[in-house]
Amino acid sequence: MKRTPCVVGINLGHDGGAALITDTLMVAISEERLNRTRYSPGWEASLLYCLRAAGLTLDDVDLVAVSGIGRTLPTRTESGLTHLGIDPSRIVPVDHHLSHAYTAYCLSPYETATVLVVDGGGNNNDTETYYAATPDRIERLGGNPTTRARAGEIGATYEAFTNYLGWYEQEAGKTMALASYGDPSLYLAPLFDVVDTQVHGRLTHTHAPGVADLARRTGFDFGPPDSRGEHELGTNAAAYVQDQTERALCALAEQTIAATGLGNLCFAGGVALNCVAADKLRRLDAVTDYFAPPASSDRGQALGCALYAFHRLTGNLPQRLLASDYFGRDYTDEEIEQALRRDPRSGLVERRRTAFTWRRESDIARTAAQMLADGKIIGWFQGGSELGARALGARSILADPRTTASSDALNQRIKHRELFRPFAPAVLADHAGTWFDLDVPSPFMLLAPPVRPDHANKIAGVVHVDGTARVQTVAPPSRPRTAR
Incomplete structure (x- = not known):
């Protein structure tokens, strides 16, 4: 009897986790759901969870795809999977942004789409990339210059303001919420230039020092560091970075759609969780329709890796129309x-x-x-737990x-x-x-x-x-x- 194909995806970075896909099943979980430590790295408990949910063992897995963060892709040895007895020939590294692109397109309802990935950083200095997606393939068409400093990207700029305001970079949602209380018009200089499909930000350093340096160069007053919403100028700074991020994303979406000629927009990467900006993106005249996966951030990396592995194993690009985010297992x-x-x-x-x-x-x-x-x-x-945030x-x-x-x-x-x-x-x-x-x-x-x-x-x-x-x-x- 022919055995159904079975693949696993694993994220080696923060928001670690695992996913498992067969012809009829998708199950995925992030490590933090199991150990209750937010943004937790690791994948071991998640992998065991997925195997148990599917009633399978490692011997049933045909291919494991892994991704991580950093300049280079993780090696088969760095994955740690060989210690479990998995033959290196069954392990394949996946580019971080490509994994995001698979999650965005394969779960969408579209036959063709422009896929835009924007996050805090992938491999080879990727921070903004775009793809043309069809039922046959997901083709990368362009992205940010690899020589551009990370401080000049959209995600790192938003993280820097979040850090300056007193929060951990992963807590960008707090900056987005605070922004509604501020006035962005007090700061007139743009934070980003979008030239064709490339973004060039004005920050020269990452994290809080980048915002402090911007203030020195422009004369802008963002209030004291670590104000955490307690100072009016800090609130205005949040409004400023939110407004400038929305403008940059809208310009970038329009340019990438023009480059691909495909009006359906699939958006992924951590920046896609900015729901205020997303509501503006979907209303652009250039956008025919809009989709972002619920696990847009690195929580979705393992699932994107599994989708990539399924494509590589079977030759068929999986298109699994997503109706819910309940990828976890049920409990009796x-x-x-x-x-x-x-x-x-x-x-x-x-x-x-x-x-x-x-x-x-x-x-x-x-x-x-x-x-x-x-x-x-x-x-x-x-039922089963949500995969996204x-x-x-x-x-x-x-x-x-x-x-x-x-x-x-x-x-x-x-x-x-x-x-x-x-x-x-x-x-x-x-x-x-x-x-x-x-x-x-x-x-x-x-x-x-x-x-x-x-x-x-x-x-x-x-x-x-x-x-x-x-x-x-x-x-x-x-x-x-x-x-x-």
């Missing part, structure tokens, strides 16, 4: 009860042990809805959006995060246009459309200061097959 009632009882066999990782009670409910949805209406906050666990109903905290009381309670008692950061609404897809200026599905919470003014006061808990909301549209269940 027995396994869930095992975790609730804190049975060591469950593998549960707890940072802090808190006493709780639990009971069964005959209609859990009705009970949860009533609790939400009563102002309660709910932790919701269902957004909580989309599989591993989510739910609260009543009608007032700010719930969002205030979430910030003060549970999430303990900055008050300027918004919470996201989930809305039935059929009703999204009633509440938001949104004429396309947004199932992955990667767009931030305006809230319709006549409805804003009805959902005050999720309306950002600029009148937008980071929306998730919810349709009848449709998900990739996963294994218990």
Whole structure:
């Protein structure tokens, strides 16, 4: 009997993880979901998770594709897979940006597309690259000059401002949220020049020193370092980098589409998580249609590697129309009860042990809805976990959006995060246009459309200061097959 092809993808960098693909199955997980350490490197626990979910062993795997960050691609030896007895001939390194491109195109609904990848850095100094994608291949057409300093790229510039404002570079979402409170017009000089399909930024150093140096050269006052949203000038600096990033991305998208002649835009890389910029990109006249995978950042690297490996193994470029981001495995009632009882066999990782009670409910949805209406906050666990950064109903905290009381309670008692950061609404897809200026599905919470003014006061808990909301549209269940 002919055995189905089986491939694995592994990310060796930060946001490490693994993915496994067969003809009928896609399962993927990031290491942080298993060890509860954000942005965690590593892949061992993730690989074991994927194999167990599929009911397979390493002997069943035909090809393993690996990617990482740094100037050069990882070698077969550096992958660490040979220590598991995997023959080097079954290991293939993949370019970091190409892996992003596979995730963006192969999960999209398009036959042909322009693929734009923008992130903090891949291999060979790649930071902005673009591709023409067809059912036969994904062809790289261009990218940033390899000799350009990293400080001059879009992702590194946004990271530098985030770092100057007092946050870790991976916390760029905080800068995006803070930007809505500021005024970008106070700083007139552009941060980027987009010439044809290449970006040239004005920073000469990465991280916070790059922003301090820019301030010295231009006379701009960005306020004191590490202001964390507590200083008006720092808030204006966040607005400035957000505005300039949006302008650069829009210009770059228009130029790359002109170069490929393909109007469908697939966007990937960490910068694609900037949902405010994404909502502007999709509205460009040059863009026929827009797609970004929910795991746009390096969380999606392992999946992109697996898609590449499947293409290389079978000769067929996989096109798996993505309906959801639930790539994790399902859990049985027995396994869930095992975790609730804190049975060591469950593998549960707890940072802090808190006493709780639990009971069964005959209609859990009705009970949860009533609790939400009563102002309660709910932790919701269902099906396989999300692969991307957004909580989309599989591993989510739910609260009543009608007032700010719930969002205030979430910030003060549970999430303990900055008050300027918004919470996201989930809305039935059929009703999204009633509440938001949104004429396309947004199932992955990667767009931030305006809230319709006549409805804003009805959902005050999720309306950002600029009148937008980071929306998730919810349709009848449709998900990739996963294994218990």
